[in-house]
Amino acid sequence: MNCSRVRLLLHCVIALLAVLPCSHTSIAGDVDFNRDIRPILTNHCFQCHGPDDDSRQADLRLDQRAAAIAMLDDHAAIVPGDAAKSGLIERVMADDVDMLMPPPEFGKPLTASQRNLLKQWINDGAEYAKHWSFQPIQSPEIPEITTSGESRNPIDQFIIARLERAGLKPSPAADRYTLIRRVYLDLLGLPPSIEEVDAFVNAENDDAYEQLLDRVLANPHFGERWGRHWLDQARYADSHGYTVDGDRTMWPYRDWVINAFNRDLPFDQFTVEQLAGDLLPNADLSQKVATGFHRNTLVNQEGGSKPDQFRDEQTKDRTDTTGLVWMGLTVGCAKCHTHKFDPITQHEYYQLFAFFNSTADQNSVAPTVPVPTAEQSAKIERLQAQQADLNKQLADNSATAERRAAWEQSLLARAAAIKSMGKPEWDVLSLNGQSNKGTELIAQDDHSLLAKGHPGAPGEFYATATSLLKTVRSVRLEVLTHESLPKNGPGRASNGNFVLSEFSLQTADGKNVPFAKVTAEHSQPGHDVTRTIDGDVSTGWAINGAPEGSMNRNRTAWFALAQPISIEADEPLKFTLTFNNSNYAIGRFRISVSPAEAMVDGELERLSAIAKIPTADRKNAQQSVLTQAFIQQDAELAPLQASLTKVTNELAAVKKSIPTTMVMQELPEPRPTYLQVRGDFLRTSDEVTPAVPAVLPQLDGVKSGTARLEFARWLTSPEHPLTARVRVNRIWMRLFGRGLVETENDFGIQGSLPSHPELLDWLADQFRRNNWSQKQLIRLIMNSATYRQSSAARPDLETADALNLLLARQSRIRVEAEIVRDIALAVSGQLTERIGGPSVYPPQEEGVYAFTQTKKSWRTNKDSNRYRRGMYTYFYRSAPYPMLSTFDVPKFNATCTARDRSNTPLQSLTIANSTAMFELAQAFARRIIATDDDTDAARLQYAFRTSFARPPQPDELMMLTQYLEQSRQRFTDEEQTWTAVARLLMNLDEFITRE
Numbered sequence: 001m002n003c004s005r006v007r008l009l010l011h012c013v014i015a016l017l018a019v020l021p022c023s024h025t026s027i028a029g030d031v032d033f034n035r036d037i038r039p040i041l042t043n044h045c046f047q048c049h050g051p052d053d054d055s056r057q058a059d060l061r062l063d064q065r066a067a068a069i070a071m072l073d074d075h076a077a078i079v080p081g082d083a084a085k086s087g088l089i090e091r092v093m094a095d096d097v098d099m100l101m102p103p104p105e106f107g108k109p110l111t112a113s114q115r116n117l118l119k120q121w122i123n124d125g126a127e128y129a130k131h132w133s134f135q136p137i138q139s140p141e142i143p144e145i146t147t148s149g150e151s152r153n154p155i156d157q158f159i160i161a162r163l164e165r166a167g168l169k170p171s172p173a174a175d176r177y178t179l180i181r182r183v184y185l186d187l188l189g190l191p192p193s194i195e196e197v198d199a200f201v202n203a204e205n206d207d208a209y210e211q212l213l214d215r216v217l218a219n220p221h222f223g224e225r226w227g228r229h230w231l232d233q234a235r236y237a238d239s240h241g242y243t244v245d246g247d248r249t250m251w252p253y254r255d256w257v258i259n260a261f262n263r264d265l266p267f268d269q270f271t272v273e274q275l276a277g278d279l280l281p282n283a284d285l286s287q288k289v290a291t292g293f294h295r296n297t298l299v300n301q302e303g304g305s306k307p308d309q310f311r312d313e314q315t316k317d318r319t320d321t322t323g324l325v326w327m328g329l330t331v332g333c334a335k336c337h338t339h340k341f342d343p344i345t346q347h348e349y350y351q352l353f354a355f356f357n358s359t360a361d362q363n364s365v366a367p368t369v370p371v372p373t374a375e376q377s378a379k380i381e382r383l384q385a386q387q388a389d390l391n392k393q394l395a396d397n398s399a400t401a402e403r404r405a406a407w408e409q410s411l412l413a414r415a416a417a418i419k420s421m422g423k424p425e426w427d428v429l430s431l432n433g434q435s436n437k438g439t440e441l442i443a444q445d446d447h448s449l450l451a452k453g454h455p456g457a458p459g460e461f462y463a464t465a466t467s468l469l470k471t472v473r474s475v476r477l478e479v480l481t482h483e484s485l486p487k488n489g490p491g492r493a494s495n496g497n498f499v500l501s502e503f504s505l506q507t508a509d510g511k512n513v514p515f516a517k518v519t520a521e522h523s524q525p526g527h528d529v530t531r532t533i534d535g536d537v538s539t540g541w542a543i544n545g546a547p548e549g550s551m552n553r554n555r556t557a558w559f560a561l562a563q564p565i566s567i568e569a570d571e572p573l574k575f576t577l578t579f580n581n582s583n584y585a586i587g588r589f590r591i592s593v594s595p596a597e598a599m600v601d602g603e604l605e606r607l608s609a610i611a612k613i614p615t616a617d618r619k620n621a622q623q624s625v626l627t628q629a630f631i632q633q634d635a636e637l638a639p640l641q642a643s644l645t646k647v648t649n650e651l652a653a654v655k656k657s658i659p660t661t662m663v664m665q666e667l668p669e670p671r672p673t674y675l676q677v678r679g680d681f682l683r684t685s686d687e688v689t690p691a692v693p694a695v696l697p698q699l700d701g702v703k704s705g706t707a708r709l710e711f712a713r714w715l716t717s718p719e720h721p722l723t724a725r726v727r728v729n730r731i732w733m734r735l736f737g738r739g740l741v742e743t744e745n746d747f748g749i750q751g752s753l754p755s756h757p758e759l760l761d762w763l764a765d766q767f768r769r770n771n772w773s774q775k776q777l778i779r780l781i782m783n784s785a786t787y788r789q790s791s792a793a794r795p796d797l798e799t800a801d802a803l804n805l806l807l808a809r810q811s812r813i814r815v816e817a818e819i820v821r822d823i824a825l826a827v828s829g830q831l832t833e834r835i836g837g838p839s840v841y842p843p844q845e846e847g848v849y850a851f852t853q854t855k856k857s858w859r860t861n862k863d864s865n866r867y868r869r870g871m872y873t874y875f876y877r878s879a880p881y882p883m884l885s886t887f888d889v890p891k892f893n894a895t896c897t898a899r900d901r902s903n904t905p906l907q908s909l910t911i912a913n914s915t916a917m918f919e920l921a922q923a924f925a926r927r928i929i930a931t932d933d934d935t936d937a938a939r940l941q942y943a944f945r946t947s948f949a950r951p952p953q954p955d956e957l958m959m960l961t962q963y964l965e966q967s968r969q970r971f972t973d974e975e976q977t978w979t980a981v982a983r984l985l986m987n988l989d990e991f992i993t994r995e
Helices: 010-019 033-044 087-092 112-123 154-165 176-187 194-201 208-217 221-233 251-262 267-279 285-295 307-327 346-355 374-396 400-421 529-533 603-612 620-633 637-657 707-715 723-736 757-769 774-782 795-800 817-828 882-886 905-913 915-929 936-948 954-970 974-986
Strands: 368-370 432-435 440-443 449-452 460-465 471-479 502-506 515-520 555-566 573-578 588-594 660-662 673-676 684-688
Touching: 033 112, 087 112, 154 757, 176 194, 176 208, 176 221, 176 774, 194 208, 194 936, 208 774, 221 251, 221 307, 221 723, 251 285, 251 660, 267 285, 267 707, 285 307, 285 368, 285 660, 307 346, 307 723, 346 673, 346 684, 346 707, 374 637, 400 603, 400 620, 432 440, 449 460, 460 588, 502 515, 502 529, 502 555, 515 529, 515 620, 515 637, 529 555, 529 637, 555 620, 573 588, 603 620, 620 637, 723 757, 723 774, 757 774, 817 882, 817 915, 817 974, 882 905, 905 915, 905 974, 915 936, 915 974, 936 954, 936 974, 954 974
Parallel strands: none
Antiparallel strands: 368 660, 432 460, 440 449, 449 588, 460 573, 471 555, 471 588, 502 573, 515 555, 673 684
């Protein structure tokens, strides 16, 4: 169901716990139902005589006492106080194979010990007990121990008391070198520096360790380390899944998780915001982003996929995931039938399903919200203030009305003059052209310039000419086709297009003369001609999308100065055409000037026609057109309008660049939910409403529209027996390698019993009392002597507690895939410590996407993003980053509450030879060579301590020295020699192991 460790040792654990003395057994020989009897019934009886109506045989139900002791055909399976008269004992003790239970073909025979336990239990009254995890969390007494000097906090007293009953002692504390590296790897996923190690090792104050914990818990990399654990459960990925596996933007949710851990958001609020942040009163952006937890579900983008089918799959995944992550229950086993073992009916499964069945997404990316960065928000605020100020200046100009009236009269006069005189006078200039990067501009007979040679945008064209005119008010730029250009042009792009970024005019004295207005007969959407005078070289005018069809035709743009300029007959005018986009220069152009304000043919006629209409009779659209035209030509308002246009365009560009993230959103009216026959969404029966299983505290009065919010709050309600236990257990698992309940993803009847039930409850109770603070809980556990123990193997434990269930020592844990790379990044000195932001593309080998349905574009980073932490690596579900897969990262198609840990040759080969790791070994070598002391011994000490925190033992240093000399014989280059040493250190087991 998920990626948690395969429970191969489950039965061994249960058996061990059954024979070892437990703290809750008050009298020797007492039979405890949950410890002794329930495992027998669960593993040997419930499949045919359990809660599932469909698979129940002989109408006999053994999971409930009332049904088990009820009379069936003049006899009862269990007669409390009398095993001899109980049908159950008669059948399990039968010699006749036809009568024997469980049947031999079932393959699960009872042992003599199990039969005797059943007999004793029935003779003692056959009392049932609620499964331990469904019972309220207790506040147990802290046990007394005889070796109090070995205890640092109550955790140790629970652990030592258990060890004392088993005749064992805890291990001594690990040395300080081991402790600081353990703390750093557990809390940050990064190794400590030599300076940090020495400061701790040499500290003489008694609370040096406690101060170390406080410093490291305050480190912002804590949120990355513990956020990554949570993202496994959230099934976070950067793609939609299934075979298309398209890209998605979910990293704002990832960053929310990191921030939540760093600010120690209480777990109850952490829960509510992720499951129902959108339903909180006046929900802010952060709370909406938090709901990305359940938008990490897969989206099927294949052609022909049915939205309702995959919305149903998503809702089931949300139901199953919530059950596993918060309650440690395999509720998904009840989607097709009543749960075979746990008290969860199929009806109750779809009641849980109903909490998540009314969201707006339907196998879709939407709904989303924009998530600006702090920098983007500040820029938007600044631009909006500028925009408001410019609009105010435009509106407050006192003389505007008079100038406006005069201008409208001039429109009428000019229109009449043009009608009688014809079109404006244009002087076609004889241009002298050149470029700044080698393109040749050749003069043509029609006074145009044709670009030749040096393909691609040259940067800038310069065109110089004199005019017979004494006054210039307008400039006409014609872009012209030519047979030598791609598709006949008029641009030099492969399709004949161009992008003119800026167009400017200088007089002979070098003064720039700004254009107040520009129009063109056609502009490509998103590339309006006004962008040639906006001062932004990243924008520009292009001509694709022509209404006539093909864009390969002559086009004209008219530029108007705010005021006419006077020129002498021999005074040259210099025009500059700027191209920012490579390969998109203009191929042929011609420039003309006019003393009159020129407009696109027909524009003056259109404006004058509006001006004839009395102001009171004009429609809003007509008045707006006239106003904009007036502003663009007005000497006072045009610069303001140009600035406003620039600010507006910049604001639009910033808003367009803002990332969005997928969020939850409730429908105005809830969808009806029905029980699905055999889990088939097309075959439904009874309608159900949101509710929780009867075995758990009830949630009364669920309101339509807020059901999901009420459910989220219910999960961390004081009466809930599971959530605090499950979360505490998983935090313990991260720090010891195994939870107090080994089956951390199954707190149900099939799961293992707690190794230390009272400690689990005490920690859960403390967790709730301390405002659900995860940092306080982690600090409490890590301050214990139990956590600080050495992880060294002990001969006495090999037989007494080989699995280390009693915690007489710490555990050695191979770090996760991302941390393997993070350690290498840190020791190499290459680590980019920036937190959050879009996912990145470190080096990976070729051919990763050769067998995926859609080939992915892996844009390997060349900048500092190349060296970001492993958790920021772009994650495709269909083909994850190879190193991550090699070190057991799942595909996150479903929730992962605990990763597998394998040990394979491929892992060693990856560290030694992969491109990403080899370049880090090279960087580590350069860092070693750059140390102040250039002796081999000092460099080896530095390399070893950077890798492992501790100094090398004499024999280790001797072997390293020998290897260094051997490497010098193989390589002539010193960097290659030390790279070999770096690779050796990085390939040692200790390098990727938390001791």
